[in-house]
Amino acid sequence: MADNVTPRVRVPRDAKAGEAITIKTLISHQMESGQRKDGDGNLIPRSIINRFTCDFNGQNVIDITMEPAISTNPYFEFQSLVPESGTFTFTWYDDDGSVYTDTKDIAVS
Amino acid sequence: MKMTVLKSAIAGLALVATGVMAEEGTVGFEINGDIPIVTRVPAAAHLDGALSEAISGWEYRDSSTQAMQMDDFDNPAMLAVEQAAEVWNTAMGTVGKSCADCHGDVNESMIGIRATYPKWNEKAGEVRTLAMQVNNCLTENMGAEAWKYDGADMAAMEALISIPSRGMPVNVAIDGPVASVWEQGKEMYYTRYGQLELSCASCHELNYDNLIRADHLSQGQINAFPVYRLKDTGLVTTHGRFKGCVRDTRAETFAAGSPEFVALELYVASRGNGLSVEAPAVRP
Numbered sequence: 001m002a003d004n005v006t007p008r009v010r011v012p013r014d015a016k017a018g019e020a021i022t023i024k025t026l027i028s029h030q031m032e033s034g035q036r037k038d039g040d041g042n043l044i045p046r047s048i049i050n051r052f053t054c055d056f057n058g059q060n061v062i063d064i065t066m067e068p069a070i071s072t073n074p075y076f077e078f079q080s081l082v083p084e085s086g087t088f089t090f091t092w093y094d095d096d097g098s099v100y101t102d103t104k105d106i107a108v109s
Numbered sequence: 110m111k112m113t114v115l116k117s118a119i120a121g122l123a124l125v126a127t128g129v130m131a132e133e134g135t136v137g138f139e140i141n142g143d144i145p146i147v148t149r150v151p152a153a154a155h156l157d158g159a160l161s162e163a164i165s166g167w168e169y170r171d172s173s174t175q176a177m178q179m180d181d182f183d184n185p186a187m188l189a190v191e192q193a194a195e196v197w198n199t200a201m202g203t204v205g206k207s208c209a210d211c212h213g214d215v216n217e218s219m220i221g222i223r224a225t226y227p228k229w230n231e232k233a234g235e236v237r238t239l240a241m242q243v244n245n246c247l248t249e250n251m252g253a254e255a256w257k258y259d260g261a262d263m264a265a266m267e268a269l270i271s272i273p274s275r276g277m278p279v280n281v282a283i284d285g286p287v288a289s290v291w292e293q294g295k296e297m298y299y300t301r302y303g304q305l306e307l308s309c310a311s312c313h314e315l316n317y318d319n320l321i322r323a324d325h326l327s328q329g330q331i332n333a334f335p336v337y338r339l340k341d342t343g344l345v346t347t348h349g350r351f352k353g354c355v356r357d358t359r360a361e362t363f364a365a366g367s368p369e370f371v372a373l374e375l376y377v378a379s380r381g382n383g384l385s386v387e388a389p390a391v392r393p
Contacts (some may be wrong), residue, residue: 004192010182028188072342073185 005029009090011104015082019108023054026075027092027100033068049074051093057086082108134278134383137167138179144276150383155283159314163381166327169318170393174339178391186268186337186389189261189344193269196262202253211250216273223267223274223386227375229286236290238371239267240346258366259352264335264344271335271388279332279386281378294376297369303358309377329354330381331374333390344389347374 010024027049034046048068054061061080080088085108092100137148148165152158167175177183197208197215212218223239230237237245240263244255256263283291298309312321313329320326334347345353348365351373355362363369 006188006191008182024182026182026188073188075183 003030005094005098005100007090007092007100007102009088009102009104011088011106014107014109017083017108018081020079020081021106022077022079023088024075024077025052025054025090026073027052028073029092029094031068031070031072031074035068047095049092049094052076053091054078054080055089055091056080056082057084061088082106084108137165138175140179140275140387141181146276146385146387147278148384150278153379153382156380159310160328160380163330163384164317164328165381165384165387166330166333166392167387167390169325169327170391174391174393178387184337184389184391185339185342186335186344186391189265189337190268190272190389193262193265196266197269202247202251204250204252206251208246215269219270220273221277223271223388224277224280225282227287227371227378228282231286236287236371236375238347238366238374239270240348240366241371243267243270258364259346259349261343264346264349267335267346268344268389271386274386275388276385278383279378279381281375281382283375283379287375290372291375291379293369294372294374297373298376301358302355303360305358307358309354309373328380329377330384331377332381332384333387333392335388336390336392339391339393345392347377 005028007027008025012021015021029049030047031049032044032047034043034048036044038044046068048066048070050066052062052064052066052074054063062076062078064076066074085106088104088106090102090104094100134147134150136145139145146165146167148168150163152160152163167178177185181187194215200207200210208215226242227236227238229235230242233245240258243263243266244258247253248255256266301308301311309329312326317326317328331347331350334350335344336350337343338345346365348370351370352362352365
């Protein structure tokens with residue numbers, strides 16, 4: 001089980017129509033690769049975030065498959081076009097079945 | 110021996126006054142675009158010209174690492190700070206009090222605290238580091254167990270307490286009752302340890318800005334501690350760093366929280382008087 005998983009997102013509060021904005025996301029997660037062994041020589045089971053998506057008003061912006069080699073607290077920074085005011089929805093999918101979401105509104109003038 | 114200590118105490122008294130007054134220095138960057146951080150400042154007078162400038166370790170890092178520290182969203186140390194902020198508000202120990210019950214809002218009650226530690230504690234009659242003060246609160250006032258001196262809980266709490274002091278000049282007193290401890294720290298700084306026979310000064314005074322194998326040597330300033338180390342994916346405290354340094358000389362290290370490291374911390378902190386508090390910073 002993953003402890004202390006908290007998503008964080010930064011999206012500008014407003015933008016001009018058609019502008020490309022920069023979005024930063026971070027989720028605290030230990031990203032246990034499944035390759036390491038504990039003190040007794042037993043494998044520590046894999047526990048990672050395996051997928052991350054971002055949607056804007058229902059339309060997909062980015063969809064990422066994540067692999068065990070990604071280090072702890074995965075951080076993604078990407079750009080998106082914003083044609084109109086709306087809501088960004090961010091979703092992280094954990095190996096243990098948990099789904100973490102966050103939303104941010106943006107006003108477009 | 111007594112005589113020397115006394116003499117340097119008096120000298121220190123006269124000199125530190127001028128060192129602290131200096132308002133000069135170069136702002137290297139801003140955190141979140143609104144906290145200016147002085148990364149170069151004329152060295153304090155008590156260094157007797159050993160350094161011309163005190164330079165923050167930030168200056169020696171590459172631009173991507175520097176950028177991570179310039180925005181709190183990008184600074185991974187803030188994850189630990191958020192967790193410590195929860196601990197701050199959580200009742201601990203048999204007394205059932207939280208840090209906040211006595212100290213209120215950390216962003217108000219702890220302004221400037223990080224900048225003056227380690228400092229003399231009159232009641233205890235000893236030089237106290239921030240970590241010793243936290244552990245003292247836990248055991249004496251809260252009836253809780255002390256934390257591991259350089260453990261993750263302590264590092265996170267130190268980082269949280271440092272936040273309201275960011276941008277304020279380090280201003281550690283070296284005179285009065287702490288003078289003898291400061292002298293002890295200074296002597297350690299110039300003592301060669303380990304099979305490699307390296308003193309702190311061998312690397313951080315005589316060779317800063319040079320490479321030691323693949324590492325770019327800084328002045329070893331501690332104004333930015335605890336720091337988030339990318340290679341450890343976690344916070345490292347001042348004493349944790351000291352242990353690593355002494356180990357790298359191939360010596361048996363002192364323990365974190367030992368009187369030796371407390372003395373060394375006081376001395377090393379005073380070498381950075383005038384630099385801004387940067388903690389929690391990002392280092393490779």
